[in-house]
Amino acid sequence: MTLPTNLEHVENEETLKKLIDSGDPLMVCCGRMGPMCVPVYGVMEDLQKSGSYDHVRFRDMAFDSPEAAYIKRLPECSSFRGLPFTVYWQAGKVVKATSSIQNKAQVTEILDEQFGKKE
Template identity: 50%
Template structure:
């Protein structure tokens, strides 16, 4: 059941997340809620999805119990603000951010960590 109403594909289980990151070289997953800190990130991802064919963009509902794989990831330790955004390269976490991110910040991560 989709919990977030975004224009990007939503991951609903830890197994699905594992499958996505193992089958795709570059993946960005925004784990959040429908709130003011998260929506701008989803919007940026929707826009980037059109230009970045080398990256797969997904959302995951922060309150979904299955999102524990992102909430409890070592890379997210100490994160305070939503969303938690994970960037995966070849099945591993390449970068992680918390709180709102601008288009420039996201693009910079994509260029520097997933190229």
């Protein structure tokens, strides 16, 4: 199951694990095509196009797919009740996780704090 976004999709757990294990900065938004998730996908698409975060891999993942269980099981997501679940990895470890709608300022604050801006 893929989402109709302009982001690259994580379609299975094996792909997600490879992305995490690469050690590269990674942002995965796990959600649906609903009012809380679509704005986050839009922010990610805009940031990806801007080139300011070329060192970050932006991906989406369908919340209702079986492989989303990997993200749902993360301790950092255990208390989440709102979609999307957005998880940030660096060097193979979760460095931040958020739930519910996020605007561009909130996302860029996390990216800058965790990964820095492209020089």
